[in-house]
Amino acid sequence: MKQLPMLRINLVLTALASVVMTACTAPRSMTMSGKVTPRGEFKIGGNQSFNIPTETISKTGAAIKAAAEQLAKEEKVDYGTSNELVDKLQVAALAYVLDPVQPAADLYVRYGVLDRLDVGYKYAFGSHVFDGMYQFMGPVGTPERPGGAAGARYGSIGIQFATQRAKLPDIPYFDNINELLRFRATRQDLLIPLVFSHSFGPEEQVGAVSYGLVYSHTFLRYGFDPKRIYTNSQATQLIPNLPERKQNFSSYGAFLNVKVGYRYAYVVPALAVYYQNYGTYQLLNNKSTKLSGLTFIPSIGLQFRIPTTRK
Template sequence: MGGNTGVNVGTAALGKLTGAVKELAEEAADKDTVNYRPALDQVQAAALAYALDPTVATSDLYVRYGVFDRIDVGYKYSFGAHSLDAMYQFMGPIGTPEKPGGAAGANYGSIGLQFSTQRAKLPSIPFLNDAERLLGFSARRIDLLVPLVFSHSFGAEEEIGSISYGLAYSHSFLKYGFEPGKIYTGPGSGQTTQKLPSVSGRQSFGALGAFANLKIGYRYAYFLPALAIYYQNYGTYQLLNNKETKLKGVTIIPSIGVQFRIPNTRNR
């Protein structure tokens, strides 16, 4: 079991956030009625980008358990997202630091599948709070992740740690919507003014990334600095007033964590 804290840096979100977009969202959020203008498309694109890949501090807690030889399962809570996964070890010896199955410096390989679901909330910062109230934005996502991991043990059975690296492919399914209650088309008065209808849509997209992490400690407690980098093409999204936007970007996730190991008393 353990936990991680880090920073999720999404270039798609950073690229959509400008001073003009922030000012427009702040100004329009406090009005009773808002006339549609093309600049509102950028506010919607920024909200979507932040829901898909925000630039925020991240943290998670997890627990893992070996259910069979070479197979372990885990649960992770990422403060809003719930994840379940299973890993299969296809390469390397089987054992524990108390009862090693191989010599020091062994190499290991594993592949897994992770399922997670969450309501894609916008970070609690003033601009995004304004955008969420203005646009009536909501989203929910499901993510599937397939990691391929290789590691080199320090000591027998990672007794003093390891270095790990690999590739990961993820596929995400997003359901989103805009329900603007006070955005209108037209000159702002008279019979031609019309409230913009709500928009809802679904989108799926894949991402490919690479990662590396170091595990340093002794038997029961370890520190885990890590770095992951992903490229993601999010696809095309429907916006209000029959407009659309395309999103893509790179995600960089540096993190540091701690891990605690509870030995199986049967292996002592």
């Protein structure tokens, strides 16, 4: 009986591996409920989401793709005549790193440390995420040992920290931008969710509907170090690089998810919406740009509960 939880974990991880896709941003899909993992138990699962930021879409359209391909063909770029195109490529690179348009996947494991506290680790294929949740409202129990009746309300608050090395994707369009601008960036994200849920059955035996608010804060370091962009058509002087800059911004979000299943396995569709004023960013040649917009994150997940064998 002691080997049963580990056997279940291995089987679930094998199943989740088949839905993995590459991601390069901290996960912001909200699939948790207000009830934390019961003490001594595990939850494991995975999510597949799609990040849809309005500002990034507007800054990385077909015109920018054409500009990147055009400048990539030039051995020496004259900033005097191509400054508008170069500036647009910088903005596109920044917008993508701040909030990429892409599918994203993550795998996670959670453990109930105390009756009202659990901790977790999430791997988002480029980002490592550590978090904890504290349940301040609702009963404590399991489907086998209910602490409350069907329809009970739960509430919890958490904190999540993610770190990653941000980069542009390895596709021809962004390869051209990266080759021209030699863009580099790193980021860390701090996220605080406030979650409320209503149980389906006692202790979420058949699932729950959850909703809440999210605050996140991002810390970004970035820079440009171009080697083919010159200040004049005679190609006598390279444009000065942009040394590493620091920038941070806040995001404000709301979410809704539904967990449906029975005791050990659940499907979790969710939708999160964020607004962020990314702030003002320094560009080459003392230029700057301001970015802001909405981000929509629909997702679908699988969650598995690993109960303990205690009586």
